[in-house]
Amino acid sequence: MANGAEAAIPPLLRIRDLRVEFETDAGSVPAVRGVDLDVHAGETVALVGESGCGKSVTALAVMRLMTGRVASGSIHFEGKDLASLAEPEMRRVRGAQIGMIFQEPMTSLNPVFKIGRQIEEVLVLHQKLSGAAARTQALDLLTRVGIPSPEQRAEQYPHELSGGMKQRVLIAIAIACKPKLLIADEPTTALDVTIQAQIMALLKSLKDELNMAVLLITHDLGVVAHFAERVDVMYAGKLVEHGSVRDIFKRPAHPYTRALLGALPDPLKPAKRLEAIPGRVPSPAMLPPGCAFCARCKHAFEPCQAEQPPLLPITAPHVAACWLHDPKRATTSV
Amino acid sequence: MTTPPASTSRAEELGAAETPFQQVWRSLRKDRLAMAGLYVLLGLIALALVGKLLTEWWVVFDPATVRLPDKLRPPMSHASAALAADQVPPFGTYFFGTDELGRNVFARMLQGSFVSLSVGIVAVSISLSVGILIGGLAGFYGKRKFGFVSVDALLMRVTDVALCFPTFFLILTVVALLPPSIYNIMIVIGMTSWMGTARFVRAEFLSLRERDFVTAAQALGLPEWRIIFRHMVPNAMAPVLVSATIDVAYAILTESALSFLGFGVRPPFATWGNILADGRGYIFDAPWLFAIPGTAILLVVLAFNLVGEGLRDAMNPRLRKRAS
Numbered sequence: 001m002a003n004g005a006e007a008a009i010p011p012l013l014r015i016r017d018l019r020v021e022f023e024t025d026a027g028s029v030p031a032v033r034g035v036d037l038d039v040h041a042g043e044t045v046a047l048v049g050e051s052g053c054g055k056s057v058t059a060l061a062v063m064r065l066m067t068g069r070v071a072s073g074s075i076h077f078e079g080k081d082l083a084s085l086a087e088p089e090m091r092r093v094r095g096a097q098i099g100m101i102f103q104e105p106m107t108s109l110n111p112v113f114k115i116g117r118q119i120e121e122v123l124v125l126h127q128k129l130s131g132a133a134a135r136t137q138a139l140d141l142l143t144r145v146g147i148p149s150p151e152q153r154a155e156q157y158p159h160e161l162s163g164g165m166k167q168r169v170l171i172a173i174a175i176a177c178k179p180k181l182l183i184a185d186e187p188t189t190a191l192d193v194t195i196q197a198q199i200m201a202l203l204k205s206l207k208d209e210l211n212m213a214v215l216l217i218t219h220d221l222g223v224v225a226h227f228a229e230r231v232d233v234m235y236a237g238k239l240v241e242h243g244s245v246r247d248i249f250k251r252p253a254h255p256y257t258r259a260l261l262g263a264l265p266d267p268l269k270p271a272k273r274l275e276a277i278p279g280r281v282p283s284p285a286m287l288p289p290g291c292a293f294c295a296r297c298k299h300a301f302e303p304c305q306a307e308q309p310p311l312l313p314i315t316a317p318h319v320a321a322c323w324l325h326d327p328k329r330a331t332t333s334v
Numbered sequence: 335m336t337t338p339p340a341s342t343s344r345a346e347e348l349g350a351a352e353t354p355f356q357q358v359w360r361s362l363r364k365d366r367l368a369m370a371g372l373y374v375l376l377g378l379i380a381l382a383l384v385g386k387l388l389t390e391w392w393v394v395f396d397p398a399t400v401r402l403p404d405k406l407r408p409p410m411s412h413a414s415a416a417l418a419a420d421q422v423p424p425f426g427t428y429f430f431g432t433d434e435l436g437r438n439v440f441a442r443m444l445q446g447s448f449v450s451l452s453v454g455i456v457a458v459s460i461s462l463s464v465g466i467l468i469g470g471l472a473g474f475y476g477k478r479k480f481g482f483v484s485v486d487a488l489l490m491r492v493t494d495v496a497l498c499f500p501t502f503f504l505i506l507t508v509v510a511l512l513p514p515s516i517y518n519i520m521i522v523i524g525m526t527s528w529m530g531t532a533r534f535v536r537a538e539f540l541s542l543r544e545r546d547f548v549t550a551a552q553a554l555g556l557p558e559w560r561i562i563f564r565h566m567v568p569n570a571m572a573p574v575l576v577s578a579t580i581d582v583a584y585a586i587l588t589e590s591a592l593s594f595l596g597f598g599v600r601p602p603f604a605t606w607g608n609i610l611a612d613g614r615g616y617i618f619d620a621p622w623l624f625a626i627p628g629t630a631i632l633l634v635v636l637a638f639n640l641v642g643e644g645l646r647d648a649m650n651p652r653l654r655k656r657a658s
Contacts, residue, residue, distance in 0.1 A: 109547055112568045
């Protein structure tokens with residue numbers, strides 16, 4: 001991807017032409033179709049899209065935890081290709097160098113162990129701490145993620161904690177080994193709105209404190225605006241737009257991004273009716289030959305049906321995969 | 335280190351923590367039959383340990399002492415004066431009578447209770463280990479291919495084959511070939527009763543494998559053996575423990591049957607099964623010889639079954655009554 005923002009320092013995470021396929025009885029179905037993605041050290045990148053567009057699969061592919069198969073492409077993390085790393089080495093990356101937070105805090109903790117022990121486990125595993133040192137550090141982590149009376153909490157089971165508390169514990173586990181990259185897969189989707197704001201504020205402060213990079217996967221554009229520096233928009237397994245937060249929110253170039261923003265309530269204009277995007281995400285098994293969004297797109301014209309648009313430059317590093325931005329094809333600028 | 339900007343709401347108070355074990359115990363305590371069974375079992379464990387000590391170390395309790403003048407005495411009868419000092423039973427009384435060689439049935443029952451209990455517990459430990467290993471591997475690595483069959487299909491078909499054998503006759507054959515020893519019996523019973531556990535564990539693992547906390551554990555870089563045995567097995571234990579409790583009863587019954595048929599523990603050493611076998615020739619002359627071990631086997635098997643049923647109800651959250 002020619003986004004021009006590549007400085008002399010190579011990015012922390014560099015995904016190139018990632019393709020993930022799932023084997024089904026009807027043959028292999030592509031879930032991710034050639035995604036390029038960079039995350040630089042210390043920055044926050046948001047990966048946005050509707051349910052089923054492949055954003056979680058992309059995240060799980062980085063961790064090599066999905067049931068699908070990486071068909072092609074490379075995932076470089078600090079120069080190592082994670083896609084071809086041996087499993088024991090991959091285990092040393094997981095949890096220690098890349099932390100991950102999941103969507104469902106209610107079910108992501110082991111119900112039969114006290115939460116203190118679950119935090120200590122990862123410390124003992126990756127940092128080779130002794131039991132007492134791990135306990136001290138676990139209590140410190142619980143304090144850091146804003147859990148009051150950590151000594152008592154560490155002795156509790158997950159079912160005794162609320163959803164927000166559990167997400168804090170999961171964050172504590174994810175940051176326990178001070179990872180360089182934190183993948184947050186819809187960290188606030190399952191939580192109350194008030195708790196969502198608290199969790200995002202916590203993630204932001206921890207990110208600054210530990211100088212982590214964050215790959216934030218979400219469909220909540222409100223969260224993106226407050227938290228991310230760069231945004232990648234995915235649709236049907238492909239990146240459709242990439243740019244800074246400012247580019248995406250002020251000058252969305254792809255009709256899909258515009259439609260997503262149109263579906264967001266604007267507190268300053270309460271009377272406006274929200275625009276739903278008509279139709280549905282096409283099934284990955286039956287993708288059209290052209291642009292995957294064209295059936296739902298208001299601006300679709302002839303080339304959209306026939307050919308997939310490449311990522312076309314708007315104003316570097318802002319790019320969008322839409323024929324409207326091809327000066328040779330588009331008749332009218334939108 | 336900075337203080338986090340957001341703190342959790344005060345809505346959740348630090349209530350008195352109740353562990354899952356405490357919840358099960360609270361529920362189990364309301365089940366009178368299960369509690370009765372549990373008391374019987376605790377009594378039996380105490381009796382077996384005390385009995386082991388007494389019969390090993392105290393000569394008047396020696397279950398092998400032959401007193402020909404006192405043969406086939408009924409329960410609670412007194413020892414005759416003709417015996418040597420080290421042959422007189424404790425308190426000069428045969429609590430459970432004597433058999434056709436004048437051996438003290440009370441002492442023999444004590445010795446047998448330890449045999450029965452240890453066979454039951456060791457055999458079930460063996461079957462649990464094998465069952466958890468096979469069921470866990472089949473459930474966790476199920477989709478992985480091993481040649482042209484999946485690991486799951488391979489291990490579960492092996493389990494099905496093992497289930498096809500008529501277990502008791504298999505045990506009889508093996509025991510007939512091996513030297514008669516209590517350890518061989520434990521191993522043979524254990525190795526022929528793991529199939530139920532394997533199926534339970536596999537079924538639990540199939541659903542546990544898709545749970546988020548397993549993915550989360552993998553995302554932390556935990557090794558697979560640790561995820562299987564430290565994270566998933568404890569979550570799969572509830573139905574396994576219930577069936578294990580009932581399996582102990584089955585193992586005790588199997589050992590008694592083997593000893594009754596003479597394939598079990600070597601004769602001078604007493605077990606409930608061979609006491610029963612010795613008594614079957616004197617059913618009308620000395621009915622206590624079969625009634626006492628028979629009742630003991632009945633009580634213990636019943637107690638294990640009652641505790642097992644009680645545990646199943648207590649561990650089932652749908653049946654568990656909430657504390658009012």
